[in-house]
Each structure stands twice: as C-alpha cells, then as structure tokens.
Amino acid sequence: MGPIIRKINLPRLVDITFKFLITNKISPDEMIGSARGENNIWGRLSIEFFGEFSFTDSMFIQTLWKRDKDAFKTLVTERFNLRSEIKKNDKKQVSDILIELENKNPEDFVKEDKDGREWLSAEFSSFISQKVQNSGIKCWLKCNYNWLRKKDGRKKGNYWNGKYSCISCKNEFKLWISREKSLYLHLKPLIFTGKHSEFILPKEKRITDHARLQLSYKIKSVGIANFRAENTFENEYINYGKIRKISSEFTHRNRLFNEVRIDADALKNSFDILIPVTMQNG
Numbered sequence: 001m002g003p004i005i006r007k008i009n010l011p012r013l014v015d016i017t018f019k020f021l022i023t024n025k026i027s028p029d030e031m032i033g034s035a036r037g038e039n040n041i042w043g044r045l046s047i048e049f050f051g052e053f054s055f056t057d058s059m060f061i062q063t064l065w066k067r068d069k070d071a072f073k074t075l076v077t078e079r080f081n082l083r084s085e086i087k088k089n090d091k092k093q094v095s096d097i098l099i100e101l102e103n104k105n106p107e108d109f110v111k112e113d114k115d116g117r118e119w120l121s122a123e124f125s126s127f128i129s130q131k132v133q134n135s136g137i138k139c140w141l142k143c144n145y146n147w148l149r150k151k152d153g154r155k156k157g158n159y160w161n162g163k164y165s166c167i168s169c170k171n172e173f174k175l176w177i178s179r180e181k182s183l184y185l186h187l188k189p190l191i192f193t194g195k196h197s198e199f200i201l202p203k204e205k206r207i208t209d210h211a212r213l214q215l216s217y218k219i220k221s222v223g224i225a226n227f228r229a230e231n232t233f234e235n236e237y238i239n240y241g242k243i244r245k246i247s248s249e250f251t252h253r254n255r256l257f258n259e260v261r262i263d264a265d266a267l268k269n270s271f272d273i274l275i276p277v278t279m280q281n282g
C-alpha cells in the first residue's frame, strides 16, 4: 500500500467517530476487524464520514486509526474516556483532554499589557468554554490568568499557559497550548468536584446608565453586527435586543444634540479613553 496523501477534515472525523462509538455502544478497544465489507465497523464508519461505502475509504480510516495518524485514535479515545469518567463519577478526577482549536487561531486573540506581556482575550475564554462544554464538562470558565510565552524568552516551555475556574462551582482547570500553530489545546482539571447538573452559561451583563452611553458610542462606531460578534466580557454578555436598544438610544440622543457635530474619530477616541473604566464598573 502506498503512503497516505489524502487530506481530510480531522476534527470532523474525530467527531463522527466519537458519535459512532456512542451510538453503537462500542469502546475504542473494539475498533478492530477487517476494513472489507460495508457492515463491518470500518465500513460503517466510512459510510458515516464519506456518505457511501468504498473499500479504499474504509481501509483509509482503519489505517489512520491503527497508526494514530495526527492523533486521530488518541483524540477519540480521550474524548470517549472523559465522557465515561464523567458519567461514572462526577467527583473523580478526569484525565487531561485535548481540545481541538478548529479554525481558531490563538494569535487573533492576543492582547498585550503595558509591560509587553501577551495574553489571550476574554473572547478566547468564551470559545474555550464552549469547546469544554462540547466535551461534556458542564462548567463555564473564567480566566484567573493566562500568558503567552515571553517573546524574548527561551523557546522552551509552552506557547501558552492559563488557569481558569468555573463561574458557578469550585472547579479549576489548567490549560495550555504546547507550541505555536498547534491544532490542540490541553486541559487538565486541577479541582474537579463541581456537581451542577446543568450546563452553566454566562450571565447577562448588567449595564449602568453611565456605561450605557459609552457602550452606545462603541456600538455605533463598530456597528451592531461587529459589536455582537465580540460581545463577551469575561463571563458576561449583552443580549442582542439590548444592543439594538442601546444603539437606538444613541441615535435618539444624537438627534437631540444634533447641533453639536461629533465626527467619527472624536467619537472613537472618547470610547477608547472611557471604556476601560466602564469595564471595571460594569
């Protein structure tokens, strides 16, 4: 057999394989047998993934699994074990899990503090929380700290490290990305005693009158759609209806003071100066 040169969507394959195991009540250890025949495990799985049976596809998936190509087998097994452990005993420590970053590039979320240390924004925390919940953990994470490796530091150590805790229970998680451009994020529970039976969602942000005016500047300067897209403040968000309402309040207010001409730049500058205060008070 020749070398594998086909490109496939690995996260999708991991997802489908994981669901295949659950639906068919089989464990990763039982992923054996011949790739020939559409009623065997590999045949059925390849139908799920490719839509129809072909022996080549079936053997392709079997080979990926056997060789653990791109950590295919590892990823599925990790997710499977995590699920069974959570099911068995909520209090028990779960093992490290791998979270697929999919098309998210951490570099798009980098912020820098005044000393030049880089960290990943609250928007990234929300993304992580959603992924963590997809893997069966019911917590919503808030950041205790997170740092990128120092730019001038030695190339040893993880590219990114963070410590997060649940907004509802005492669960704590260590998270890290081992190297730049990695496809995966690692998660290790440090404390895993939380027992809430519901998936936790971030609560809606309360907005004071003072913050409202500044938010209206922000919404008007970036547009409702953009604002909505980046609208997560650590563990809170503003619902869409409220964004629209605040935006229309701005329009109304401006109509009242339309003799004062405020150009877009001045508006944006005032936002940049004012907003950090808002974030602390809000």
Ligand SMILES: [Zn+2]
Pocket (backbone or CB within 6 Å): 138, 139, 140, 166, 167, 168, 169, 170, 171, 194, 196, 200
């Ligand atoms: Zn929790």
